Amino acid sequence: MHPHTPRRHLxxxxxxxxxxxxxxxxxALALTGxxxxxxxxxxxxxxxxxxxxxVGHRGASALRPEHTLEAYxxxxxxxxxxxxxxxxxxxxxVLVARHENEISGTTNVSTVARFADRKTTKTIDGVELTxxxxxxxxxxxxxxxxxxxxxxxxxxxxxxYDDKFEVPTLAEVIALAKKLSAETGxxxxxxxETKHPTYFQSIGLAMEDRLIAELxxxxxxxxxxxxxxxxxxxANxxxxxxKLGTSQPNWKLVQLMEEGNRQPYDFxxxxxxxxxxxxxxxxxxxxxxTYANGVGPYKLSIINVDSAGNFQEPSTLVRNAxxxxxxxxxxxxxxxxxxxxxxxxxxxxxSTRSEEGAIKEIHAYLKAGIDGFFTDxxxxxxxxxxxxxx
Numbered sequence: 001m002h003p004h005t006p007r008r009h010l011x012x013x014x015x016x017x018x019x020x021x022x023x024x025x026x027x028a029l030a031l032t033g034x035x036x037x038x039x040x041x042x043x044x045x046x047x048x049x050x051x052x053x054x055v056g057h058r059g060a061s062a063l064r065p066e067h068t069l070e071a072y073x074x075x076x077x078x079x080x081x082x083x084x085x086x087x088x089x090x091x092x093x094v095l096v097a098r099h100e101n102e103i104s105g106t107t108n109v110s111t112v113a114r115f116a117d118r119k120t121t122k123t124i125d126g127v128e129l130t131x132x133x134x135x136x137x138x139x140x141x142x143x144x145x146x147x148x149x150x151x152x153x154x155x156x157x158x159x160x161y162d163d164k165f166e167v168p169t170l171a172e173v174i175a176l177a178k179k180l181s182a183e184t185g186x187x188x189x190x191x192x193e194t195k196h197p198t199y200f201q202s203i204g205l206a207m208e209d210r211l212i213a214e215l216x217x218x219x220x221x222x223x224x225x226x227x228x229x230x231x232x233x234x235a236n237x238x239x240x241x242x243k244l245g246t247s248q249p250n251w252k253l254v255q256l257m258e259e260g261n262r263q264p265y266d267f268x269x270x271x272x273x274x275x276x277x278x279x280x281x282x283x284x285x286x287x288x289x290t291y292a293n294g295v296g297p298y299k300l301s302i303i304n305v306d307s308a309g310n311f312q313e314p315s316t317l318v319r320n321a322x323x324x325x326x327x328x329x330x331x332x333x334x335x336x337x338x339x340x341x342x343x344x345x346x347x348x349x350x351s352t353r354s355e356e357g358a359i360k361e362i363h364a365y366l367k368a369g370i371d372g373f374f375t376d377x378x379x380x381x382x383x384x385x386x387x388x389x390x
Contacts, residue, residue: 051385052366052370052371052372052373052385053081053082053329053371053372053373054079054080054081054082054372054373054375054378054381054382054385055080055081055082055083055084055191055329055372055373055374055375055378056071056072056075056076056078056080056082056083056084056375056378057084057331057332057374057375057376058071058084058085058086058099058376059071059072059073059074059075059083059084060072060074060075060077060078060080060376060377060378060379061376062155062158062334062335062336062353062376062377062380063078063157063158063377064158064161064165065106065147065148065149065150065158065161065162065165066099066106066147066150067085067086067097067098067099067106067147067167067168068097068147068161068165068166068167068168069165069166069168069172069173069176070161070164070165072085072168072173072176072177073176073180075378076177076180076184076188076378078377078378078379078382079378079379079381079382080188080378080381080382081186081188081189081372082188082189082190082191082226082228082372083173083177083188083189083190083191084190084191084192084193084374085097085168085170085173085190085191085192085193086098086099086100086192086193086195087170087192087193087194087195087207087211088100088101088134088135088195088196088200088207089101089134089135089200089205089207089210090134090135090137090138090139090142091134091135091136091137091138091141092138092139093205093210094139094169095169095170095207095210095211095214096134096139096142096167096168096169096170097167097168097169097170097173098134098167098195099150099195100195101124101133101134101135101195101196101199101200102122102124102129102131102132102133103131103132103133103134103145103167104131104132105131105148105150106147106148106150107132107145107146107147107148107167108145108146108148108162108163109132109145110132112144112145115132115137115141118132118133118136118137119131119132120132120133120136124196124199125196125198125199125265126265126268135200135203135205139169142167143166143167145166145167146162146163146164146165146166147161147162147163147164147165147166147167148162148163149161149162153350153351154336154338154339154350154351155336155351156351170192170211170214171214171217171218173190174190174214174215174218174220174221175218177189177190177220177221177225178218178220178225181220181224181225187224187225187226188225189225189226189227189228190221190225190226190227190228191227191228191230191254192211192227192228192229192230193229193230193231193256194207194208194211194229194230194231194236196265197231197233197235197236197266198233198235198236198265198266198269199265201236208236208239208240208243209243211229212240212243212244215227215248215251222248223250224250225250226250226251226252227248227250227251227252228251228252228253228254228293228294228329229251229252229253229254230253230254230255230256230296231254231255231256232256232257232258232264232265233264233265233266234255234264234266234267235266235270236266237253237255237291237292238291240253241253241291241292252292252293252294252327253291253292253293253294254292254293254294254295254296254327254329255279255288255292255294255295255296256295256296256297256331257276257279257280257295257296257297257298257301258276258298259276259298259300259301260275260276260277260280260301261275261276261277262275262276263275263276264276276297276301279295280297280301280315280317280320281320282316282320282323282324284320285320285321285323285324285326286324288324288326289324289325289326292326293326293327294321294326294327294328294329294371295317295321295326295327295328295329296328296329296330296331296374297317297328297330297331298330298331299330299331299332299333299365299373301315301317301330302314302315302317302318302328302330302365302368302370303315303364303365303368305341308342308343309341309342309343309344310341310343311341311364314368318368318369318370319369322369327371327372328369328370328371328372329370329371329372329373329374330365330370330373330374331373331374332374332375332376333358333361333362333365333373333374333375333376333377333380333381334358334375334376334377335353335354335355335357335358335376335377335380336350336351336352336353336354337349337350337351337352337353337354338350338351340354340357340358340361341361343357344356344357344358344360344361345357355377355380355383358377358380358384359380359383359384359387362375362380362381362384362385362388363384363387363388366384366385366388366390367388367390
């Protein structure tokens with residue numbers, strides 16, 4: 001494949017190629033090109049994408065409360081190619097969009113008197129949390145709640161939308177993406193994440209089969225849009241691959257990665273000593289390629305910063321991933337001072353926006369060869385992509 005093939009053409013065609021295992025065998029996700037004839041025997045890795053995809057992280061969460069239909073709509077209006085719903089389960093097994101199953105920080109649940117007795121303490125992935133949890137509410141009960149800004153100290157303008165928007169179901173997010181695709185004339189793709197899969201499996205609310213069933217209900221997600229299914233755990237992605245085989249060529253599995261010294265929680269439970277750093281190696285990426293199509297690393301695993309906030313030389317992560325024919329979508333690019341390295345901050349408080357700094361940050365990662373990225377502000381992400389000069 002020619003490295004300068006237009007990106008949007010690739011999106012509409014190459015992403016629908018069969019995801020035969022291992023991934024490299026079919027050159028699926030040709031967004032990164034195909035390996036040359038040498039392949040793993042010394043050939044160069046495929047070239048980086050010519051134009052990276054913009055993922056609306058929890059929607060346009062810098063501008064609207066996260067994981068609301070309004071945040072997703074704003075993301076698309078601002079140029080996102082893809083929207084990302086994190087998924088948790090209700091008591092009655094419905095998949096809903098919340099970053100965490102503990103919802104005291106993202107809804108008004110603490111103010112609803114009739115749910116006061118639902119407050120409890122649980123251990124989620126080894127961490128003790130006190131609050132209200134989606135799995136203790138039916139969908140009808142959850143629909144009584146309203147979303148709130150999660151980090152008002154950094155996004156005070158978003159508090160004007162507090163208590164106005166519902167918690168959406170996955171089905172509602174799919175319907176919105178389908179509607180916006182018709183309105184905009186461009187296919188809006190989805191990037192769902194199964195949150196805490198080991199935990200939900202342990203309480204009889206496993207999400208994998210429900211996710212497959214929900215995605216197959218609508219032809220939009222069954223065959224039209226590209227659906228990236230992501231997880232920080234490994235076993236559930238392997239289970240999904242085993243269930244799907246090559247039956248859904250438009251669905252791509254993505255291995256998320258936290259900081260290198262941390263572990264997937266299913267590894268912790270299984271006594272597997274490997275860390276995310278082990279998965280980032282050349283051998284680790286080759287193993288990931290047997291069940292997944294891409295990786296979603298923490299951005300500092302690609303380009304770290306020194307104590308002064310200056311960018312260091314890129315790691316080998318992108319090269320290792322591309323050599324295994326995996327796409328790379330790092331997270332998360334945010335425009336507020338609080339989330340930017342010191343040299344890219346604007347004058348002002350931690351909540352001050354530095355669009356220029358955020359664009360410079362994204363440009364550094366585009367130069368490192370990423371294929372797409374998660375951003376809380378897709379308008380800024382779109383500006384960065386369109387202004388980037390390789």
